[in-house]
Amino acid sequence: MMDSIAQLREKIESAIIQDKAALESFRRDFISKKGQIAALFEAFKQLSTAEKKTIGPALNGLKDAAEKKFKSAASLLESATSSSTEQPAVDVTLPAFGPVMGSLHPLTIVQNKIISIFQRIGFNLAEGPEIVGDWHNFSALNFPDNHPARDMQDTFFVQRNPDQLLRTHTTSVQISTCAAQSPPIRSIAVGRVFRNEAISARSHCFFHQVDGMYIHTDVTFSDLKGTIYHFVESMFGKATKLRFRASYFPFTEPSAEVDINCRLCQGKGCTVCKQTGWVEILGAGMIDPHVLTNCHIDPEQYSGFAFGMGIERIAMLCYQIDDLRLFSENHLAFLRQFTAG
Numbered sequence: 001m002m003d004s005i006a007q008l009r010e011k012i013e014s015a016i017i018q019d020k021a022a023l024e025s026f027r028r029d030f031i032s033k034k035g036q037i038a039a040l041f042e043a044f045k046q047l048s049t050a051e052k053k054t055i056g057p058a059l060n061g062l063k064d065a066a067e068k069k070f071k072s073a074a075s076l077l078e079s080a081t082s083s084s085t086e087q088p089a090v091d092v093t094l095p096a097f098g099p100v101m102g103s104l105h106p107l108t109i110v111q112n113k114i115i116s117i118f119q120r121i122g123f124n125l126a127e128g129p130e131i132v133g134d135w136h137n138f139s140a141l142n143f144p145d146n147h148p149a150r151d152m153q154d155t156f157f158v159q160r161n162p163d164q165l166l167r168t169h170t171t172s173v174q175i176s177t178c179a180a181q182s183p184p185i186r187s188i189a190v191g192r193v194f195r196n197e198a199i200s201a202r203s204h205c206f207f208h209q210v211d212g213m214y215i216h217t218d219v220t221f222s223d224l225k226g227t228i229y230h231f232v233e234s235m236f237g238k239a240t241k242l243r244f245r246a247s248y249f250p251f252t253e254p255s256a257e258v259d260i261n262c263r264l265c266q267g268k269g270c271t272v273c274k275q276t277g278w279v280e281i282l283g284a285g286m287i288d289p290h291v292l293t294n295c296h297i298d299p300e301q302y303s304g305f306a307f308g309m310g311i312e313r314i315a316m317l318c319y320q321i322d323d324l325r326l327f328s329e330n331h332l333a334f335l336r337q338f339t340a341g
């Protein structure tokens with residue numbers, strides 16, 4: 001008897017109930033009064049009292065399992081067909097979904113535009129790694145050891161090798177480019193940079209930069225100004241106002257920062273321009289002779305200018321975005337607003 005119960009339990013457990021016909025045959029085979037479980041109960045009556053004691057619970061357990069399986073299959077089938085009584089769950093007459101078109105990320109759109117503006121005036125695209133040594137990120141760029149200028153850029157160091165770090169600016173690519181080429185050099189480097197900063201609407205622990213440089217005989221500050229004016233006009237339009245402010249970078253001398261009039265408030269003053277009407281878009285200057293020497297370029301013979309900007313900042317001004325975090329949060333509602341163009 002125990003064997004028959006075990007065999008039947010196996011049959012019940014492995015039964016597949018996918019539709020109403022299968023449900024009905026399950027009921028007929030196992031649950032109904034003429035079913036196999038009822039037959040076992042009939043045989044049970046003939047057993048001795050001692051046998052009944054051991055077999056009774058097993059038989060009741062089998063009956064419960066069959067009823068449970070029947071009920072849950074019945075309710076599943078009921079809910080699958082309840083919306084359209086006897087209709088299949090899939091409505092094959094519905095129109096198909098159209099193809100979903102992707103679009104470029106706003107940072108990619110702006111980055112491509114910046115690259116093409118500089119490529120059209122003869123700059124080549126240079127590449128450099130995101131993990132660099134202290135030399136490329138700091139020392140060769142004239143940041144002395146323990147100089148407070150290193151604090152300007154909170155750095156992520158590689159734990160196992162503290163000489164290696166996540167680059168804090170794409171200016172590091174200037175050093176590898178100069179090592180690989182000799183003047184005249186006219187190049188821009190684009191990529192991701194990292195700083196140990198708290199994430200907020202205005203700062204992030206990673207962002208993107210474009211860094212450019214031009215090294216040749218007799219390069220002057222007017223060449224720098226001409227290039228920046230050309231860039232600002234091509235990127236933001238002819239009517240954009242800009243100004244150069246004296247500044248400090250260890251790798252340029254003299255150094256400047258360039259502001260344009262705030263496009264979010266048309267110069268009236270808002271949170272993005274900190275009520276000044278001006279927004280800083282880039283840093284620039286004449287490459288410090290020490291940097292040229294570090295790259296084995298003779299500063300007596302050559303001079304150069306350099307500039308660097310954050311792509312997020314430019315994109316925020318182009319698209320009137322006031323929160324930096326939107327660029328990395330991957331919200332489709334945000335991203336779908338940008339079609340390549």
Ligand code: DAH
Binds near residue numbers: 282284307
């Ligand atoms: N590396 C600077 C920064 O991250 C930006 C910069 C300033 C780059 C002046 C330059 C430059 O090449 O000449 O803030």
